Amino acid sequence: MTAPNLVLVAGETVRRLKAAAETSGGAEALREAGHASGAALYAAFAEQVRSEGGAGPSEMPLEDFSAKASSFFSEAGWGRLTLRSSHDALAVVDIDGCWEASSGGGCNVTTGVLAGFLAPLADYPVAVMEIECSSEGSATCRFLAGNAEMMDDAYERMRAGEGWERIGAAEG
Numbered sequence: 001m002t003a004p005n006l007v008l009v010a011g012e013t014v015r016r017l018k019a020a021a022e023t024s025g026g027a028e029a030l031r032e033a034g035h036a037s038g039a040a041l042y043a044a045f046a047e048q049v050r051s052e053g054g055a056g057p058s059e060m061p062l063e064d065f066s067a068k069a070s071s072f073f074s075e076a077g078w079g080r081l082t083l084r085s086s087h088d089a090l091a092v093v094d095i096d097g098c099w100e101a102s103s104g105g106g107c108n109v110t111t112g113v114l115a116g117f118l119a120p121l122a123d124y125p126v127a128v129m130e131i132e133c134s135s136e137g138s139a140t141c142r143f144l145a146g147n148a149e150m151m152d153d154a155y156e157r158m159r160a161g162e163g164w165e166r167i168g169a170a171e172g
């Protein structure tokens, strides 16, 4: 298999690119750029996991996947990531110390990266939404992942004042 094309750049460079994109293309462009990066990160992650002799990421139990993905992202400089399922098909991802939060304006690149990274694990197009951001005073950045319908539903319910915990635990 071909090696994924990964480029390591300083966080400062990404922050400046992000600031530039926010003034021109907007958040959507940042998410799309992140999505492409997430797919490449997943390929690198799968390669690493298989080289350690384990099953592919899609065959692992969620706890193993979460632990391995967590160390992969923290080694990549992303922050401390935890991933759990609080509903059949909905994942909750927390990132403590997310690099992107320090640049303000929400973590659009990370949102796209998570969607691209989680896409190979689901049999539907994965949508990701950041529901709490440490740039707005939360302890961690918190993301919900699921299909587009779930995200629309979660968005509407949170707008109506429901806490995300209830949404994560609700009947689908």
Ligand SMILES: [Zn+2]
Pocket: 098, 100, 101, 106, 107, 130, 132, 133, 134, 135, 141, 142
């Ligand atoms: Zn954030």
